Every structure is written in C-alpha cells, then in structure tokens.
Amino acid sequence: MKRIILILLIVMGTVAIGIRVLGASAGRALLGMSSVRTSSFQVSSARSLQSMRFLSAPIVDGDLSDWLAGDRINLDRYTAFSYSGNIDSPADLSAIIRSAWDEQTLYFAIEVNDDVRVTDGPDLWRDDGVEVALDGLNDKNAWGEDDHQYSIVADGSTFDRSVPITSIVASVLTYEGGYSIEVAIPMAELIPGVPISGTVMGFTVGLRDDDDGGDWDAYLIWEGTNTSGAPEEFGSLVFTERLEDRIDALEARIIQLEQKLDELLQILSEFEGLPPP
Numbered sequence: 001m002k003r004i005i006l007i008l009l010i011v012m013g014t015v016a017i018g019i020r021v022l023g024a025s026a027g028r029a030l031l032g033m034s035s036v037r038t039s040s041f042q043v044s045s046a047r048s049l050q051s052m053r054f055l056s057a058p059i060v061d062g063d064l065s066d067w068l069a070g071d072r073i074n075l076d077r078y079t080a081f082s083y084s085g086n087i088d089s090p091a092d093l094s095a096i097i098r099s100a101w102d103e104q105t106l107y108f109a110i111e112v113n114d115d116v117r118v119t120d121g122p123d124l125w126r127d128d129g130v131e132v133a134l135d136g137l138n139d140k141n142a143w144g145e146d147d148h149q150y151s152i153v154a155d156g157s158t159f160d161r162s163v164p165i166t167s168i169v170a171s172v173l174t175y176e177g178g179y180s181i182e183v184a185i186p187m188a189e190l191i192p193g194v195p196i197s198g199t200v201m202g203f204t205v206g207l208r209d210d211d212d213g214g215d216w217d218a219y220l221i222w223e224g225t226n227t228s229g230a231p232e233e234f235g236s237l238v239f240t241e242r243l244e245d246r247i248d249a250l251e252a253r254i255i256q257l258e259q260k261l262d263e264l265l266q267i268l269s270e271f272e273g274l275p276p277p
Contacts, residue, residue, distance in 0.1 A: 048236035049203065049236070051239050052070045053100065053102065058100075060170070060184045062171040062182050064098075070100075073096065073098075075097060075205065075220055079222070080220040081221055081222060083218065091177065092209065093218050095110055095112045095207050095220075106134075108182070111178065112128075112178045112181065114128055114154070115177055116211040117179065118210040120213050126208075126210060127208065127210050128210050129151055129153040129154050129208050131149060132152070132183065133202075133205070134146075134185075134203055137191060140231050140232045141231070146191060147231065148189065154174070161228065168186070170182070170183045196239070197241045200237070200239070201236070203223075203236060204222050204234045206222070206227040207220040
C-alpha cells in the first residue's frame with residue numbers, strides 16, 4: 001500500500017509540475033514574452049511571407065473559403081522581381097499566394113487570375129501553372145535533399161524539378177477568369193523533425209501563362225531570377241502562429257496530461273485491490 005501511495009504521489013507531482021510549466025508558458029504568451037527558437041539562418045533582406053499555423057488540417061480540394069485571412073503575396077508584373085513576356089493586365093496574369101503549416105505539412109493557397117487557360121503542351125513549363133520553390137533548410141544550397149521546385153499545372157498535374165510526383169497533394173478548382181490551387185507538401189521533404197514558430201525557409205513562387213498553345217507567353221517570379229536554382233536570391237517563408245492558437249495548443253496538452261493521469265489512477269486502483277505477492 002505504501003508503495004502504491006508513493007507511486008501515486010510521484011505521478012501527481014509530475015503532472016502538477018507539467019501543468020504549472022504549461023500554465024507559465026501560457027502566461028508568458030499572454031504577456032508577449034514567450035521565447036521562440038529560430039532557425040540558424042534568419043530572414044534575408046528580400047521580401048518574406050508569413051505562414052500561419054493550422055491547428056487542424058484543411059481539406060485540400062481547391063476551395064479556399066476555409067482559409068483565414070492572413071499575410072499574402074500579391075503577384076503581378078509590378079510586384080514581381082522579374083518577369084518575361086507580354087502581360088496585358090492583372091486579369092491576364094496575376095495571383096494571390098498564402099501559406100499555412102502544421103507539424104506534418106506545409107500548405108499553400110494560390111488564387112490565379114488568368115483569362116485564358118491552356119494546358120495542351122508536352123512540356124509542363126510551357127503551360128499555365130504555378131511553381132513553388134523551397135529551400136527547406138534555408139542554407140542557400142540549390143541541390144540538397146531539402147531543395148524543391150514544385151510545379152502545379154492548371155490541370156492538377158504535379159512535378160518536382162520537371163519529374164512527375166505523387167508525394168504532394170494538390171487540387172485545382174477552375175472558374176471564370178482563373179483558377180485556385182491548394183497544395184499540401186509533407187514537411188519531411190523539407191526539414192528533419194518538426195517545425196516551430198520562427199522557422200524560416202527560403203522561398204519563391206513563379207507564375208506561368210500560356211494563352212495560345214505552344215510556348216509560354218508570360219512568366220512572373222516573386223523573388224529571384226529562376227525557381228530551379230540560385231536560392232540565395234529567394235525570399236523567405238516565416239512560420240508564425242496566432243496567440244490564441246498557441247494558448248489553444250497549451251490547453252490541449254493540459255487535457256492530454258489530465259487524461260493520462262486518469263488512466264494511471266485507474267491502473268493504480270486496480271493494483272490496490274490485488275492481494276500481496
């Protein structure tokens with residue numbers, strides 16, 4: 001009996017300490033004083049996009065109505081770092097790009113304005129589509145395992161450096177005047193372990209337009225001169241989270257600890273009724 005009581009006291013003490021630590025973390029968050037680890041490479045002088053944390057994974061179906069308002073890139077011929085070809089107006093070629101993340105997945109929501117959609121070419125880079133370039137470790141190395149040039153064609157086809165892939169999930173929803181793309185990329189392809197608020201990745205996005213078949217007619221790049229290399233020219237993708245989401249996550253952990261405590265108490269109560277060995 002004494003041994004059981006001792007074990008129970010240890011368990012309860014451990015849980016109490018955990019709850020106090022989580023409570024202190026929540027308090028620091030409320031005061032805006034919580035410490036955040038950052039990656040070894042900080043945000044560069046180029047532009048950045050904030051990727052907001054998702055507490056629950058979205059349905060990747062191309063419908064972006066379930067995305068919350070947040071930071072965005074407005075990409076057109078005036079905001080692009082570089083562009084080629086003829087662009088008559090934002091209706092001819094432009095896009096809004098947003099991003100989000102959870103511990104397993106990096107998400108993108110892209111709304112493309114394109115008054116004529118063409119996906120008839122044998123080469124993906126000649127048709128309408130979007131390119132998402134990522135330097136997961138932000139180490140400015142173009143050809144590591146963490147470096148990717150994901151291409152999503154307007155017909156939903158997906159490629160990485162021109163090679164067809166099935167590792168990412170992408171859905172395209174077309175409508176009059178354009179199309180929307182929703183993408184889910186496994187975090188394991190980009191970094192080891194799990195991301196945290198403050199993680200920084202090298203990032204840029206390209207936008208292709210083909211109005212008449214054959215080769216592309218226009219090409220926009222948000223940061224840099226290409227999406228397949230030169231990550232030192234990329235912008236940054238900065239992982240962030242809302243204060244209320246951080247508090248919700250802490251509360252969820254406290255609930256998990258309480259559930260574990262209930263399970264342990266149940267086990268101990270069963271042992272208490274057994275005769276001594």
